[in-house]
Amino acid sequence: MRALVQRVSEASVRVDGTVVGQCGAGLLVLVCAMRGDTTAQADKLATKISKLRIFQDDAGKMNLSLRDIGGSALVVSQFTLAADTKGNRPGFSTAAPPDEGKALYEHFTASLRAAGVPSETGIFGADMKVSLINDGPVTIWLDTEA
Template sequence: MIALIQRVTEARVVVGGNTIGQIGAGLLVFVCAEQGDSELQGDKLLSKILKLRIFSDEAGKMNRSVQDVGGGLLVVSQFTLAADTTGGNRPSFTNAAVPEEGRRLYDLFVERARAAHPIVQTGQFAADMKVHLVNDGPVTIPLRIA
């Protein structure tokens, strides 16, 4: 699975003019299931995200996790993270999981995130979403779990 993590002071997802997910300070997590991914990759990815020390401590060092600071998670599905641009100028998304499997793994990721963390909001799978965010730092980190 692939994720792109952004440390934010606030973030929200809008679908059809309505805000469907919103957090204050925390992590905006774009997530993509790839072909061959299973629950194991999702569990490893979630564990890494929750423990990733990218929030500042009293000394200004990135030494705290989203759990340490009580931040929110805004989890948004984004199959375009699996883009392959090696064959030309039009990206190929054949590495992404088929939609049914992508949805299953995304829903399971969200379910397990909600069981492990108190503040979890989401986007809407396969929807045309508008994502608004204020990147804090900026801190943006790609993660891939094979």
């Protein structure tokens, strides 16, 4: 699985003009299930993100996790993280098929919640408008295959 994690002051996702998910201080997690991914990889990624120490401590060092600060997450499915950009038109054949992708996306979010991270989501497969205030900015790429 792949994720692009952004430390945010706030983030929200709208579908047809209505906010369907949001978070305050915490993380915006754009996540993509890749062809062949498993629930074990989704669990591993959720655990990693819940423990990722990218929030500042009292000394100003990135030393605290999302759980340490009592933050929350907004999890948005984003199959375009699977883009093959060798040519000028991206291909997405390495992304999981929609049914598998949705199941892994939902499993990932449930695993993140089980790790103690309050999480809201977008709507899988919908045309979503994501707004965020990136704090830092801090943006980190994670891949269970890397």
